[in-house]
Amino acid sequence: MLFEAYKTESFHDEMFLDDGTVRPEARLLLESLQSLEEGHLQRSQLAAERMLVQMGITFNVYGEAAGTERIFPFDLIPRIVPAAEWDRIERGLKQRIRALNAFIDDIYHDQKILKDKVIPEDVIRTAASYRPQVHGINPPGGVWCHITGTDLIRHGDGEIYVLEDNLRVPSGVSYVLENRDLMKRTFPEVFEGLRIRPVDEYPSHLLETLESVAPASCDREPVVVLLTPGMYNSAYFEHSFLAQKMGIPLVQGSDLSVEDGIVWMQTTKGPRRVDVIYRRIDDDFLDPNVFRADSLLGVRGIVDAYRLGNVTLANAPGNGVADDKVVYAYVPDMIKYYEGEDAIIPNVPTYLCWRDADRQHVLQNLDKLVVKAANESGGYGMLIGPHSSKAEQDDFADRIRNNPRNYIAQPTLALSRVPTLVGDRLEGRHVDLRPYVLYGKDLEVLPGGLTRVALRKGSLVVNSSQGGGSKDTWVLAGGVNGN
């Protein structure tokens, strides 16, 4: 039996209550899992993995030979989000991104929030991802964060928190779509009786969003392209996938050129004008004239064309300032400041090491806290106190003392768990959730998101580069099964 020895082990389990009874929203799923004949789940799992290889749904690992991409492991047991809970998440995300967008616009214009001393000026000035080069730019519709992938986690107290905002070039949405497709192909029987909200419409909504932010001067159907660093980038599959699903050209820096402030792409019939660029290249590499001069991936002059209003870049360059982990700590204050509301989804309590009192506390509790570099992502530059050695703690203590601005600390979170196939039975594994939000004419949250799962027993690191996998995320429609 799959669930015979299953234990929630004092963690919040997304499928079972503490006393071992199934949560109401997961009852139908449990029943269909229990009715499977022995070995069925394992066979479906293998079939799904084979399909991923055959379909080339893979990511590149830097430093490994070309032609040897790896699959992002996929686990068949979905994570279920009931309708009422999703409703709150959706409202919370919209509120948060509206505020973050207002913050970024403010930072690159009047900086009222600094003048009003809601956020110390120093925090912004010292943020590595602050880009003074984009000061004064007015993106169409005032939208900076066109595509966001916010990381949410559920702590042991059952509450959902925002862990990171990811306003630059968030990835992973292609896996949301592919995971659902894979589930339907390999495991159709579990969908029965459930009303799961579809995710397939994301590419058309993304395209609508991109078209809606075309430059005001564009008086024809806007030409939208997706700019990729190229096929050796770890997220190349996603870039090609989204371009294909939207039916727009997938371009590299070498395909584009800027003349007289206008962006052109080189086609077999000569140059064609480009209006909107969904760029999946980091700010640093976007334009050697403005950012890193040694970048060969970007397009010389593209920021100039953007400043002139001749092309729209999505996401807007400069957003990274709000991804800084010290700035993150102030997001609830931003929501209050710009929206006049309390945050619907709370932040994880955060210690800022440049504050003397906070630093003292962090240094004394390195074995209990999670320490993060303010400007890293992807699970890098991180110390997980309870899982760390004395030497690692000492190393981080030095780093914090040398550069306190660059470090924050948070309590070690007891991420919630979801049953996950391990060998021939199910065990709880920790998960997070990254929903995707589009911001064009209006805000729109994709019902679902990427549930990442730490496949190693006890691990809290869900990143694909470090042993993470993913699951399908089922947001239930309101009504019979959803509540």
Add this chain to the structure above:
Amino acid sequence: MATDTRPLLSRVADSLYWMARYMERAENVARLLEVNLHLQLDLPLDGNQWQPVIDTCGESALFRKRYGEATQESVVAFLAQDRDYSNSITSCLFAARENARSVRDTISSEVWEHVNGIYLRVLKAYAQPPEDLSPEIFRDLRLAGHMFQGITDATMSHNEAWHFVRLGRQMERADKTSRLLDVKYFMLLPSATGVGTPYDDLLWSAVLKSASAFEMYRQCCGRISPREVVNFLVLDPDFPRSIRHSIHRAADSLDVIREGTVCDSVRMLSEVRQELDEMDVDVMIRSGLHEYLDRLQIRLNAVGAGLQRDFFALLSQSQTQTQSVGGE
């Protein structure tokens, strides 16, 4: 006539063209090996036909340096498995897959999954030493080549992108058939003029089979004769691997791509087409088949260079670089 207005990037056109060429090339090498493995079984013990296979590929010097004597094992190792040789089956499939991967947004998912699938299958089959390699894999590869054509035809709109795929396939075919004939004719010629030996028929049949042409040749020409074989493989208007047929299809595609306007590559290719239409096989043989085919190959290469200038140019250094950025 293509009706779509979606612009095709020069880089994408280039990759589509080369994806098709490399798939076609892998199939041709596989067929050559498959035919020769069969032929070997019918020949007397001293009739080693492996060196000519290397000659057909135009790689005698490189092969001698790396492998020495041409045996079944060494030739299979070189042409099928050698990753350091850029035209081995493995290298061709790798290149086809890399090109396909770079244009995944333009080709259909079915095309990508097919190219990816055959690459992975071959990689698995080649994990063993050449002497254990089952000839079945060459048959699989030949079928995979046919399927590639079928899938591109059946799942992609016959738009500009598709025409670049067809252009690549046909240019590669014309080139491969001319090479095959050039080498074999040169080798077989002495006995072709004298009294035939039992092996002449066998060897000429192998030439036809190497171009998948044996059955269709029989239907139209009957008895095997060098003159008829040359006529069939160069000038037959209907056989899909004859040079003339390939050039016609290539030129048709180029005309569609160019939408009636003239440029270097269009002009050169239609000259080649016209000349093939007017050519007589006896004139060709009398004035030297080798010289004729040699000149043809030079002209096809010039067309390739013309395509580069007219459509693919503006490729920059960043196309092949592997810098890691982007993504959270």
